[in-house]
Amino acid sequence: MRDHGIGYIVGTILDAPENASVVNELKERAREAGFKAGYNECLNHVNPFYQSKFTDERSGFHGVDTEARHVAAINAYNSLSISAVEDIEKCLEAEDYVDSLWLLYGVLEEEEEEETAGDAKGDVGTNGTKED
Template sequence: MKGKATAEAAAKEAKEVGARGAQALEEVNADRNNLNKVVEDFKAEVQNRVTILEEVTAGASEAKARVREVAEARDSLCTSLYQLKVDRDWMHNHDIGHIVGTILDALENAATVNELKERSKFTDERSGFHGVDNKARYVAAVNANNKLSISTIEDIEKCLEAEDYVDRLRLLYDDP
């Protein structure tokens, strides 16, 4: 009986140990499930942060490219502005005087002006022109002057039609 009682006590104790073991196993499984859930949450958070980091990196790359483009555009504009200032100064200091002088010194202009001067003279003296209709000749000379084609002006017009007109004017009128 004693053996039976001991066996029953041992069986009872074994049941209790088994029940406690099963309960501990359930607790461990619950903890493992909780840990798995936490790990999955961490994985999702890490993936979200990786996605955010990739977006920020892409945005930073785009911003760097845009900054580079803006810097190149700024440098180009600065260069263009400097060239415009140089061109303006050259035209102010050289071009206008050269153009006016060239037009005034043009052979076509000088011949027409001389003819106008000759035709516009008035005198009471008898000469080879006495009885000649000088007024009509003067009007004809004025009309010829108005229709005068000066090659220098044509050259200037050709230069002004081009995009690099200042450079072309420099070739025509720059000091040697």
Template sequence: MLGVTARVTKVETRARQAEEARDGLTTSLNQVKADRDWMRDQGIGHIVGTILDAPENVAVVNELKECARRAGFKADTEGLYAAAVDAYNNLSLFAIEDIEKRLEAEDCVDRLRLLYERPEEEEEGEEEEAASGAKEDAGTSGTKEN
């Protein structure tokens, strides 16, 4: 009888360990799914926006557009246009370097969330300001023209 009890205890212990391992894997899988969903739904858009809005990128694109406009009017500006295209092709953006550093970390999605998500307090404060501003602007001036 004692041998049977020892074997049952061993089996129960293994079953409990397997259940804990399964729970841990389920939690990890759920986190990976949540990270994937955030990256797909928000992260990629934030990254693209950061690149497009980067001051370095905006300045070079503006210069490129200006040189293209001038090249359309004057043949002697083609060298400037070619230089602007070359500058754009060799552009180094701080924003991309920052994103790349975050992507190298094991918790890269969490780091990107911190970069792009605003604290709830800020969002709530802005919503309250917008709501109170709308209330103040509503209504009439209090005078009536005849």
């Protein structure tokens, strides 16, 4: 598990559909909040130089509480439940947690053995004969 399992487990958690959708939502809400804050900051810098005042009415986020939407996305991420993590927690509760994790992620070992079977690093190669 130490050699290969941890990276596979981390990849499983990061690639989980639950995680991907919530992270995508979080990125979008942060982008919107940053865009609106930047737009308003620009207005604050431009308005002192003009007699007529510019507003955010032309902004796509006029009247939208982007900060609240961003906070809601953060809260959704913080309360996220990923099924892969729950499976790992169940394995860790068992006395033979390493064996349980191997059962859960044992496919990785089999895939690696198939990939390295014909690797030919310092051995006879894939055709079974040694070349002179």
